[in-house]
Each structure stands twice: as structure tokens, then as C-alpha cells.
Amino acid sequence: MSLTESLVRSEYATMTVALKIWRFDAATGERELRDYELEAPEWACLLDVLDLIKDKVDGTLAYRKSCRMMICGSCGMRMDGRAVLACKERMKPIVDRGHVPVISAMGNLPIVRDLVVDMGPFWNKIKAVKPWLDPGYDEVAEKERIVSQQAMNVIHKEALCIMCGCCVSECNSMESDPDFLGPAALAKGFRMVGDPRDQAEVERLNDLNEEHGIWDCTRCYFCNERCPKGVDPRDAIAKLGAESVKQGIDHDMGAKHAKWFVTSAKTTGWLRETELVPKTQGVVSAIKEAKFALKLLRRGKVPLPFPPHVAEGVEESRALYDLVKTQDRRGALGIVQGERALAKIDQEHPEGSGSGWGSRAQADITPGERPTRGKGGEA
Amino acid sequence: MLVVGAGCAGMRAAIEALDEGADVALLSKIHPVRSHSGAAEGGINAALGNASEDDPEKHAFDTVKGSDYLGDQDSIQVLCDEAPDDVYQLENWGAVFSRTDEGRIAQRPFGAAGEPRTAYAADITGHVLVHVLYEQVMKRDIPTYEEFFAWKLVIHEDRCQGVIAWDLLNGGLKTIGAKTVILATGGAGRLYTGTTNAYACTGDGMSMALHVGVPLKDMEMMQFHPTTLAPTGILITEGCRGEGAYLLNSEGDRFLKRYAPNAMELASRDVISRAEQTEIDEGRGIDGNVLLDLRHLGADKINDRLHGTRELSLTYAGVDPINEPIPVRPGAHYHMGGVDTDVDGLTSMTGLYAAGECACISVHGANRLGGNALMETITFGKRAGRAAAEWALTHTTVSVPPSVEADSERELRALLDRTDGERPWAIRDELALTMHENFGVFRREEQMLEQGRIVEGLRERYKRVLVDDKGDIFNSDLTQALELGFLLDLAECMIVAGLARKESRGAHARPHDYPDRDDANFLRHTMTTIDSGGRVQLDWKPVTMTKWQPQERKY
Numbered sequence: 001m002s003l004t005e006s007l008v009r010s011e012y013a014t015m016t017v018a019l020k021i022w023r024f025d026a027a028t029g030e031r032e033l034r035d036y037e038l039e040a041p042e043w044a045c046l047l048d049v050l051d052l053i054k055d056k057v058d059g060t061l062a063y064r065k066s067c068r069m070m071i072c073g074s075c076g077m078r079m080d081g082r083a084v085l086a087c088k089e090r091m092k093p094i095v096d097r098g099h100v101p102v103i104s105a106m107g108n109l110p111i112v113r114d115l116v117v118d119m120g121p122f123w124n125k126i127k128a129v130k131p132w133l134d135p136g137y138d139e140v141a142e143k144e145r146i147v148s149q150q151a152m153n154v155i156h157k158e159a160l161c162i163m164c165g166c167c168v169s170e171c172n173s174m175e176s177d178p179d180f181l182g183p184a185a186l187a188k189g190f191r192m193v194g195d196p197r198d199q200a201e202v203e204r205l206n207d208l209n210e211e212h213g214i215w216d217c218t219r220c221y222f223c224n225e226r227c228p229k230g231v232d233p234r235d236a237i238a239k240l241g242a243e244s245v246k247q248g249i250d251h252d253m254g255a256k257h258a259k260w261f262v263t264s265a266k267t268t269g270w271l272r273e274t275e276l277v278p279k280t281q282g283v284v285s286a287i288k289e290a291k292f293a294l295k296l297l298r299r300g301k302v303p304l305p306f307p308p309h310v311a312e313g314v315e316e317s318r319a320l321y322d323l324v325k326t327q328d329r330r331g332a333l334g335i336v337q338g339e340r341a342l343a344k345i346d347q348e349h350p351e352g353s354g355s356g357w358g359s360r361a362q363a364d365i366t367p368g369e370r371p372t373r374g375k376g377g378e379a
Numbered sequence: 380m381l382v383v384g385a386g387c388a389g390m391r392a393a394i395e396a397l398d399e400g401a402d403v404a405l406l407s408k409i410h411p412v413r414s415h416s417g418a419a420e421g422g423i424n425a426a427l428g429n430a431s432e433d434d435p436e437k438h439a440f441d442t443v444k445g446s447d448y449l450g451d452q453d454s455i456q457v458l459c460d461e462a463p464d465d466v467y468q469l470e471n472w473g474a475v476f477s478r479t480d481e482g483r484i485a486q487r488p489f490g491a492a493g494e495p496r497t498a499y500a501a502d503i504t505g506h507v508l509v510h511v512l513y514e515q516v517m518k519r520d521i522p523t524y525e526e527f528f529a530w531k532l533v534i535h536e537d538r539c540q541g542v543i544a545w546d547l548l549n550g551g552l553k554t555i556g557a558k559t560v561i562l563a564t565g566g567a568g569r570l571y572t573g574t575t576n577a578y579a580c581t582g583d584g585m586s587m588a589l590h591v592g593v594p595l596k597d598m599e600m601m602q603f604h605p606t607t608l609a610p611t612g613i614l615i616t617e618g619c620r621g622e623g624a625y626l627l628n629s630e631g632d633r634f635l636k637r638y639a640p641n642a643m644e645l646a647s648r649d650v651i652s653r654a655e656q657t658e659i660d661e662g663r664g665i666d667g668n669v670l671l672d673l674r675h676l677g678a679d680k681i682n683d684r685l686h687g688t689r690e691l692s693l694t695y696a697g698v699d700p701i702n703e704p705i706p707v708r709p710g711a712h713y714h715m716g717g718v719d720t721d722v723d724g725l726t727s728m729t730g731l732y733a734a735g736e737c738a739c740i741s742v743h744g745a746n747r748l749g750g751n752a753l754m755e756t757i758t759f760g761k762r763a764g765r766a767a768a769e770w771a772l773t774h775t776t777v778s779v780p781p782s783v784e785a786d787s788e789r790e791l792r793a794l795l796d797r798t799d800g801e802r803p804w805a806i807r808d809e810l811a812l813t814m815h816e817n818f819g820v821f822r823r824e825e826q827m828l829e830q831g832r833i834v835e836g837l838r839e840r841y842k843r844v845l846v847d848d849k850g851d852i853f854n855s856d857l858t859q860a861l862e863l864g865f866l867l868d869l870a871e872c873m874i875v876a877g878l879a880r881k882e883s884r885g886a887h888a889r890p891h892d893y894p895d896r897d898d899a900n901f902l903r904h905t906m907t908t909i910d911s912g913g914r915v916q917l918d919w920k921p922v923t924m925t926k927w928q929p930q931e932r933k934y
Contacts, residue, residue, distance in 0.1 A: 012610065026852045026853075027850065027851075027852065041610075043610060043695075054855075054856070055802065055803075055804035056802070056804065058847065059802065059846065059847025059848050059856040060847055060848040060850065060856065062848075062852075062853040062854075062855060063855075064409075064413075065578055066409055066413050066415065066577040066578050066579045067413075067415060067417070067418050067577040067578075068577065068578065068611065068613070069418060069613045069614070069691060069695070070690070070691070070694065071417050071418050071503070071505075071506055071687075072409075072412075072413040072414070072415070072417055072418065072577060073412065073413060074409065074410075074413045088694060090694070112548060112852060112853055113852045113853045114853075116853045118548075119410065123410075126517075127517050130518075131514050131517060132472075132473065132514040132515060132517060132518040133471075133472060133473030133514070135471065140467075140468060140471055141467060141471050142464075142467065143467050144427075144466075144467050144470040144471075144476075144483060144484050145470065145471075146481070146482035146483065147478060147482050148478060148482045149477065149478040149479075149480075149482075149485075152475060152476075152477075152478055155475065156475075159475045159500075159507065159510075160503070160506075161510075162412070162417075162506070163412050195473065195475075197473065198473075
């Protein structure tokens with residue numbers, strides 16, 4: 001069969017798709033869960049099904065779309081309560097198990113109509129992280145800067161972000177604090193901080209350490225789980241935290257809290273809970289909590305600070321600390337925060353493979369150095 | 380001044396205009412980062428010389444030859460000369476290019492290029508460029524009318540003075556006055572069923588220009604990309620072949636040895652698409668496809684440099700290219716034709732400019748080389764932005780007569796108030812299927828004539844098109860109906876131009892009646908306009924030749 005014949009005949013096997021869509025009428029403010037059932041080709045993804053509904057059933061259904069190939073980021077929405085790209089979700093397996101999915105607009109953003117949300121708050125947060133390269137000079141260079149692939153790999157995943165908003169939709173921190181910068185903006189923040197050509201690292205980290213910044217993330221990992229592009233925003237936030245501590249930017253309670261965990265691990269092998277509050281919140285705040293602390297002590301909920309309660313295998317814990325410290329960004333500095341991340345390092349980037357996570361320190365130029373001038377190949 | 384469309388060309392134009400001191404705004408029916416420039420995968424061509432000895436002259440010659448000599452050689456020279464600095468500029472702004480071992484911008488071989496000249500960011504080059512340009516737009520705080528659907532150009536006192544647009548989020552027609560307007564609205568791949576193009580690629584700018592009397596050039600030149608996925612035409616990058624992938628027929632044969640024995644898989648796109656279609660038509664395809672085999676590249680190379688391709692193939696074809704060849708076929712990809720402009724993007728209308736795919740400068744002629752489209756958006760986006768800014772800064776007034784708004788409002792209301800008629804989808808699908816059938820990789824006189832009649836019939840039906848949604852807020856039912864109107868206009872231009880070009884050149888292949896290139900009669904551009912009665916008129920324009928005389932084109 002020729003191309004045109006196969007196209008013209010469109011003889012694809014079809015299936016009956018049933019789904020429910022949360023409609024929202026902006027004019028009246030009414031919400032309604034409506035049922036749909038229709039024939040669709042077996043290759044259809046969720047977006048194709050929505051198109052068929054809009055064409056043949058109800059032209060008033062509103063949703064965004066454009067590329068239908070997972071790169072433009074238009075069609076973020078929820079399927080059964082989890083954020084997806086409509087163009088990425090194949091319907092066949094869902095139909096095969098007789099499931100009727102519920103489609104709704106993304107969370108954490110105001111609904112404009114049906115499946116369309118107001119992305120304004122999303123973009124304002126992206127802009128708030130000043131997401132443009134600061135090379136440290138104004139003039140335009142005559143050539144490209146020399147940067148190793150390994151140094152650029154530091155921001156490989158963050159550069160994949162298509163700004164669809166799926167992570168923001170699922171962010172638990174943002175649900176309780178709508179001003180939280182959120183996973184997409186923070187991943188963009190790391191896209192800049194981790195770029196060896198950028199000269200504003202400290203300024204950026206200071207900004208991102210403010211209230212509603214990196215330490216307000218609850219580490220629920222929903223953003224990593226729901227990102228359709230593998231950006232892993234939570235890992236980016238961890239990397240920002242690590243980079244901040246490394247730069248001595250630790251005024252936030254979150255940073256102090258994290259640092260005390262590390263100190264505990266390398267000194268006693270146990271969490272030194274008694275000192276956690278004064279080390280994190282400060283002495284004054286700790287005194288205010290003294291009554292509560294004494295109560296806990298009396299009930300045996302916390303150990304006495306003295307003598308220090310040292311774990312039996314503390315040497316192992318210290319050795320582990322030393323090990324991860326030498327592993328740089330891949331270790332103590334924070335990337336290894338989740339089992340997924342750990343597994344990825346184990347499988348994809350064996351020690352000494354030269355690929356995978358590099359660090360700014362590994363860049364073979366001083367970041368932001370003025371570009372070399374002259375003919376290609378001479379530098 | 381106003382830039383309509385916010386992909387690579389539009390954003391690059393707006394950045395340049397602002398830096399020149401103009402008061403500029405962007406207007407786009409989708410958010411800038413959603414633009415289809417972001418779907419470009421393989422790369423951007425500039426003679427940086429990072430992977431071999433290269434220079435702009437070689438780039439220019441490859442482009443002239445690739446265009447089947449229909450490209451204007453002065454424009455091509457401008458593109459190739461300015462390309463390296465424009466790419467360095469992108470890198471300086473922060474584009475995340477892939478790097479060589481020396482830390483320079485990496486370059487890979489691409490079809491019909493004499494040197495490895497295609498700078499790339501893995502297989503997401505367009506995505507990287509769209510995002511870096513948007514970063515620069517944010518840095519400059521360029522005002523952006525997001526989700527505004529441009530519908531008509533305002534012509535007053537014989538010059539373009541603004542745009543009438545439908546505000547998608549809030550509803551209502553809005554008039555935006557501007558001393559200069561740049562069209563950067565992209566292509567019209569949605570004319571075809573199997574297309575790499577996004578739903579947004581409906582030729583809006585081309586059609587708007589046509590309606591104010593600006594000619595469209597070489598509209599018959601629609602490029603078919605050799606490697607797209609069935610059934611919808613999702614793009615599999617030429618970068619695969621750049622990295623060494625093979626094309627096989629059902630017999631496991633690298634059939635290109637019979638069509639392009641030297642360049643093989645790296646011949647130009649028109650040559651490979653015709654070869655594939657011939658194999659498929661002669662029964663050596665597999666369900667209307669041939670096979671793109673990446674297996675010998677190995678998992679590491681595929682994961683490092685073609686990660687996005689693997690993701691697309693897994694999601695949309697259910698095939699892991701590490702283990703299996705990908706079934707691919709030719710699909711409509713890129714419009715070489717478009718709004719006729721000079722090398723600064725200026726059209727025949729004072730105050731109106733065009734850049735990117737919607738323009739025809741012409742650097743691609745009858746066939747575009749992979750990697751030249753992104754480069755064109757940057758270089759000519761910049762030049763159009765500069766020229767439009769200069770004009771805007773030296774001229775003072777803008778006026779839009781109220782009657783223009785009132786007429787548009789009346790026309791729109793008539794459409795929205797219609798309660799009886801035909802929903803757009805059947806017209807749209809029939810247009811796209813028949814264009815594929817009758818105006819595809821190969822073209823026959825009788826099929827083109829038949830397609831002319833079909834489009835005429837569809838235009839009749841379109842007069843009664845029915846919009847279901849009567850509301851103001853996010854009425855995409857309305858905008859999709861308007862987009863269909865744009866597509867129908869363009870189809871007619873393509874058919875008129877295609878019938879007139881009685882030869883085979885580049886993407887316009889007529890093996891049955893005019894199998895050869897005919898330089899004596901057709902080394903010239905088709906120019907289509909519409910007259911006051913709405914009929915398409917044809918004219919011709921000479922090709923600008925500088926130093927390259929036409930030769931036989933072999934790969």
C-alpha cells in the first residue's frame with residue numbers, strides 16, 4: 001500500500017474510549033463532571049481523543065495543544081488526579097483494562113476554562129529567578145566560550161525542561177504556600193547556577209535562599225515523579241541547597257537543619273536531636289521551646305545531650321561521610337537524595353566513566369572567562 | 380512596532396529591534412516557548428569550522444545546489460556570511476550547545492552538506508534555542524501579547540499600520556497599531572495529514588499577507604521530510620542519519636545506493652523522500668514505510684545524542700531504536716515558499732516585514748537543507764528586526780481608521796452568529812488528505828487539476844462553517860475555524876503555482892510529464908497574489924544569480 005493510500009484510507013483499528021472530563025464554565029463559575037464515549041484509532045493518545053471530542057461531540061471543550069510530540073509543553077493536564085502531557089498518554093492500555101479516566105485541569109494554578117489554567121503565576125515565578133545568563137560582561141564575544149561537554153552536562157537535565165507546569169501542578173509545598181517558587185522555577189534557577197558560563201552564582205543562590213525558596217520544599221518528590229521529561233526538579237533543588245552550603249550561604253533554617261544532620265552523622269552516627277533545635281532555629285528560639293523539650297526528655301523521647309550518644313558503627317558512618325565528600329556533586333553535595341537518583345548513578349555513570357554529573361569545579365575554564373579570540377582550534 | 384509570532388525568528392527580531400531602540404512588542408497565538416521552532420531537532424548550520432576546515436563559501440555553494448538553483452544567491456550569501464557570528468551570539472546568550480572534545484560548539488554532518496557544519500544541542504536544538512531566546516526576551520522585559528490570535532493586517536494609507544487580533548483568554552477583537560509589523564508566524568504543514576508540523580502551523584502570516592495584496596513566492600515548494608513516524612508524521616531527526624543511521628527497504632537493502640550512490644543517507648531531503656516513495660510505491664515498503672536503522676550506532680551514542688528520538692520512537696511507534704529499526708515515511712515538513720521579501724525582510728508593502736518559515740527571501744529555493752531553517756530564523760529574524768526598527772524610529776505616526784475595526788467585528792460576528800452549517804473538521808481532514816494524495820512527493824497534472832477543484836469545493840463549504848463555541852473565554856473553536864480559512868487560501872496558491880511550474884525541480888517532482896529541470900523556462904520564482912474577486916493570480920520573478928551557474932544536481 002502506498003503512503004497516500006494508507007493515509008487516505010486511514011484503515012486503522014479503532015477502540016471505544018470512555019472518559020470523564022471536569023468542565024468549568026468561566027462565565028457562570030459552574031463545574032461539572034461530564035461523561036464521553038467515542039470511537040478512536042488504537043494509536044490515539046489522550047490529546048487525539050480530546051480532539052475527536054472537540055470536533056465531533058462538543059466544540060466548546062477548551063484545552064491547549066500544539067506540537068503533539070512532547071516538546072512544546074502546552075497540553076499539561078490531570079488524568080486521574082496526576083499531571084500528564086495529554087500528547088504523551090497512550091489510551092490503548094487504559095481502554096484495555098476497562099478503565100474510565102477522569103480528566104481535569106492542572107492543580108496549583110487558577111482554572112480559566114475546562115482544562116485551561118492561567119499560567120501567569122507560573123511565568124511570574126520563572127521570571128523571579130532571573131533566568132538569563134549573566135556572563136559578567138556586556139560586550140558580545142567574537143567566538144564561543146570554551147566549555148567541556150562534562151561541564152555542560154551539569155545542567156543537562158534542567159535544560160530539558162519544557163515549562164509544561166506538570167511539576168507545579170503536583171507541588172505539595174505550593175499547595176500550602178502559593179508563594180513558594182516551586183519546582184519549575186527552581187530547576188530553571190539551577191539551570192543558571194550550574195552553568196559554568198554564569199557569573200552570578202552567589203547572588204542567585206542568595207536570592208534562592210530567601211523565604212519561599214529552596215528550603216521551603218518538603219521533599220515529597222512528586223515533581224520528580226510527574227515530570228514528563230525527566231528533569232527531576234527535586235534533584236535540582238537539592239543541588240541548589242548543596243551549592244548554597246558550599247558557598248557559605250546557610251542563613252536559612254533549612255540550611256542549618258541540613259548541616260546539623262551532616263554534623264550528626266559524622267560525629268556520632270546518630271541524629272543529635274537535643275541540639276537540632278538550637279542549631280537550626282537559634283538559641284533564643286530554642287529557649288522558648290525549653291518547656292516542651294523538658295517534657296519530651298521526661299517521657300524519654302529524646303536522649304540527654306551529655307555524654308554524647310555515639311553509635312556503635314560510627315566509624316562506618318564517618319567513612320561514608322568521607323566517601324561522599326570526595327564524590328563532589330554526585331555525593332555529599334546533594335544529588336544523592338533519592339533512591340532513584342542513586343540508582344541512576346549506579347547504572348548509568350560508573351565511577352570514572354567521565355560522563356554524567358560533572359561540577360562547576362571540573363570545568364576546564366574559569367566560568368564566564370572572556371571568550372578566547374582568534375581562529376577556531378587555536379585556543 | 381509589532382512582531383507577530385514568537386518562535387525563533389519572531390523572538391530574535393524583537394530582541395534586535397529592542398536593542399536598536401525601538402518600542403517593540405511580541406504577539407503570538409501561543410506562548411513563545413510553545414512555538415514550533417522548539418520542535419526542530421537536528422541543528423543549525425554555520426561554517427564555524429569546528430569539525431573540519433569550512434568557510435561560508437562552501438556553505439553557500441551547498442545551499443545553492445541544495446535549492447536546485449532556485450535560491451536567490453545574494454540572500455544565501457548573506458545567510459552564510461552572517462551565520463557564524465549569529466551562532467556565537469546564541470552561545471553567548473547561554474545556548475546549551477553540545478561540545479567537541481576541545482570544548483567548542485560541536486558540529487555534525489547533515490544531508491547535502493559538504494562539511495560537518497550543523498551545530499547542535501543533542502537532538503533538541505530548537506528547544507534549546509527557543510528557551511535561550513525567551514530568556515533574552517524576559518531579560519529585556521519585551522511586552523508580549525500572549526495567546527492573541529492575529530487575524531488581519533491593518534493597511535491604511537498604503538502601508539501596514541498594525542494588526543487585528545482575537546484575544547483568546549478574554550475574548551474580543553483587539554487592534555494593535557504599529558509603525559512596522561513583522562510576520563514570523565511559521566509554516567503551514569497542517570495542509571497535510573502526515574506532517575511534522577504542530578497544530579499551530581496553519582500559515583496565518585502568509586494568508587494575512589496575501590489578503591493585503593502581498594505576493595507569496597514559490598508556494599508549490601513544500602518539503603517532505605524523509606523520516607517521519609506513521610500515522611501522524613512526528614519528526615525523526617535527520618541527525619540520526621548525520622550520526623550514521625541507514626535507510627532500509629523491506630528486503631533489508633540500503634536502497635539509496637540506487638538513487639544517491641555517493642551521499643547515500645546524507646543526500647538532500649527531496650532526493651531521499653522521492654527514493655523512499657518510489658520504494659514504497661513499487662512494493663518494497665512495509666505498511667507504507669521504510670526502515671531507519673540505528674542499531675549499529677549502539678546504545679551509548681543513541682542515548683547521548685539521540686535521546687529525544689528514542690523517546691519519540693518509544694512513545695509514538697512503540698519501537699526502541701536500540702533494538703529495532705524505526706518505521707518511517709516522508710511527511711510534509713517545511714514550506715520553502717512564503718511571503719516574498721528582500722534580504723532585510725521587507726515585503727512589497729511599506730511597513731510590513733516577514734522572517735522565518737513564513738517568509739521566502741529565498742534562501743532555500745526548491746529544497747531546504749537540514750539545519751538551514753533555524754539559521755534562517757536567527758539571521759533573517761535579526762535583520763528584519765533591525766530594518767523594521769530603523770523604519771519605525773524614523774517615521775512618526777500610526778493611525779487605524781475605526782472602519783477597519785468595525786468591518787472586522789462585523790465579519791467575525793457573522794461567523795459566530797451562524798447557527799446552521801458544517802463543522803470545520805470534515806473540511807480540514809479532507810483538505811489534508813487530498814493534499815497528500817494529489818500534491819505530495821510526486822505530482823501529476825491531472826491530480827493537481829483535480830485538487831484545484833477539490834479545494835474550490837472545500838472553500839464553498841467553508842463559507843458555511845459552523846463554530847460551536849459562542850463564548851469569549853479561550854474560544855479555540857473559533858480560532859481553529861479561522862485557521863482553516865488560512866489553509867484553504869494557501870492551498871489554492873500552491874496548486875496554481877504547481878500547475879504553472881511545468882518541470883521537476885527540488886520538492887516539485889513531476890516524473891510522469893516533466894521529469895527534468897528546465898532552466899530555460901523555469902529558473903524563476905512563482906509569485907501568487909489574489910485579485911479583488913478573490914481569485915489567485917500568477918506571476919513570475921527572476922532568480923538572483925551571482926556566481927554559481929546551474930549544474931546538474933547529483934548526490
